[in-house]
Amino acid sequence: MAIVAPSLLAADFLHLSNECTLVNNSQADWLHLDVMDGRFVPNISFGLPVIEQVSAIVTKVCDVHLMIEEPEKYAEAFKKAGADHLTVHFEVCRNLHRNIQQIKELGMKAGVAINPHTPVAALQDILHEVDIVLVMSVNPGFGGQKFIPHTLVKIQELRKMINERNLQVYIEVDGGVTLANAKQITDAGADVLVAGNTVFKSADPVATIAALKSL
């Protein structure tokens, strides 16, 4: 059964506490929190104060995805704000190994995210150090985009790399995940489905989360 992580980016920000309660009362496993800096990605989302208040009332794992430059400057602050997982982007980390060690030393699970154009082979020498690989299936920066089909090949390649080396690494897929493509994504080897619009813009988000889990 897939791990389901609704993405707060698509929630109703005027009613965040209701949205958090909805997630708490659902079969969701993780809550995905997208942090954007307007530099690495062409958008700005939310940051530490929101995550601090959300993590205080959410009973699910807080899965924080940093789409920001110089993530090492903020890792400790995100830990204090309640992050359980902290994922940084391969494309911005000049010292990725050091960044991953820092996150683990702070007591969080460490993730590395790759953009659609970044080959999974680039992770060869860091894979054994991370807990999560987040495969972006859209170009990062905005919710509600269309899933890029080539991502399925990348998930398959990554699953092969992880299995061949007998590693325990979650494959998380983020962007354009729908009820129509979720099974293809998990069949390709993904463990975790991030879903923003599919969950929060549906008529019954709790039922949509249950449907994603059962696919």
Ligand SMILES: O=C(CO)[C@H](O)[C@H](O)COP(=O)(O)O
């Ligand atoms: O991180 C993202 C964008 O940068 C994701 O695409 C977002 O979290 C998921 O949104 P959706 O499920 O609506 O595509």
